[in-house]
Amino acid sequence: MTQDTSAATTHNQPLSAQTPTNDVRQRFFIEDSPVRGDVVRLSRSYATTIAQKPYPEAIKRLLGEMLTAASLLIGTVKIDGRLSIQLQSSDSDSLLNWAMAECDQNGIIRALASWKADNDEQVQAWDNMIDAKQAFAELGEAGKGVLFINIQPDGGEPYQGIVERSHDNLADCLAHYQKQSAQIPTLINLASDGLQAGGVLVQMLPRTVQETVEVEQNQDAGIDDDLWTRLTMLTSTVKDEELTTLAASEIIYRLYNEESVVAPEPVSLEFGCTCSREKCETAIEQIGETEALDILEEQNGSFEMDCGFCGEIYKFDKDDVTAIFAE
Numbered sequence: 001m002t003q004d005t006s007a008a009t010t011h012n013q014p015l016s017a018q019t020p021t022n023d024v025r026q027r028f029f030i031e032d033s034p035v036r037g038d039v040v041r042l043s044r045s046y047a048t049t050i051a052q053k054p055y056p057e058a059i060k061r062l063l064g065e066m067l068t069a070a071s072l073l074i075g076t077v078k079i080d081g082r083l084s085i086q087l088q089s090s091d092s093d094s095l096l097n098w099a100m101a102e103c104d105q106n107g108i109i110r111a112l113a114s115w116k117a118d119n120d121e122q123v124q125a126w127d128n129m130i131d132a133k134q135a136f137a138e139l140g141e142a143g144k145g146v147l148f149i150n151i152q153p154d155g156g157e158p159y160q161g162i163v164e165r166s167h168d169n170l171a172d173c174l175a176h177y178q179k180q181s182a183q184i185p186t187l188i189n190l191a192s193d194g195l196q197a198g199g200v201l202v203q204m205l206p207r208t209v210q211e212t213v214e215v216e217q218n219q220d221a222g223i224d225d226d227l228w229t230r231l232t233m234l235t236s237t238v239k240d241e242e243l244t245t246l247a248a249s250e251i252i253y254r255l256y257n258e259e260s261v262v263a264p265e266p267v268s269l270e271f272g273c274t275c276s277r278e279k280c281e282t283a284i285e286q287i288g289e290t291e292a293l294d295i296l297e298e299q300n301g302s303f304e305m306d307c308g309f310c311g312e313i314y315k316f317d318k319d320d321v322t323a324i325f326a327e
């Protein structure tokens, strides 16, 4: 294939002119088409997230893919709120118990996983795993284990979608889900090297009747029947190391520089937690006063509640507990 340098010059300018940063979601559109896409790159936000626990390498990488996926998918739903991806093992022998990653509409991400490393054999098994697919396989055989997409709009009803474990990796399962449930042709690539993560999502949105009529009446615009086939081919060429090392704008440029790409301002992504003392108090309230006082006595007059997502520790003594139930 010959390099079209004129197109390269035209399209490189607006993309590279944007501030390069490695924690972003960069939206892009293919002009005059129903195609929309996003590229997510996670660097510092991801490193901070996985530094909260001594995660085995394979889980670090799986969480990188899950965080990338959550950050990509929240861009496809029009809500103010949070989107999380949750993996749940249904097999008590699985080394991975569960994992979850979430992103909110402001680009705040966090993640957490629970795994077994109770004896030398289990520790050794984790040491032998090096990629996200192996951690994913720990959910059990194909068909076992459960994947959820949870959407929690602020002040609205939560929605949960169950993702079929149709493939041996998260990206293909999610693309399959988008196609089956939303009837939207979707391409998803995810990658994580344990230090950085990244991914791309491309969707062909349904045209409205009005748009279809307009496109058909406008002979010049025509319908680019070949576009989706071309984008599928181009998107499949992206390498994992490109997704984990290049800037988002560079990834878009490398893949789609022969298409007419429009890219608005990117959205910043960063690590953050939604835990609070207030939420701990609500949890204590739910335990009940008798039980809470029992725990206090067992713990010699005070207890701690620590947040697995961010490591924050909340301490409660007898006065605190009494105050919660006095209200």
Ligand SMILES: [Zn+2]
Binding pocket: 273, 274, 275, 276, 307, 308, 309, 310, 311, 312
């Ligand atoms: Zn927290």
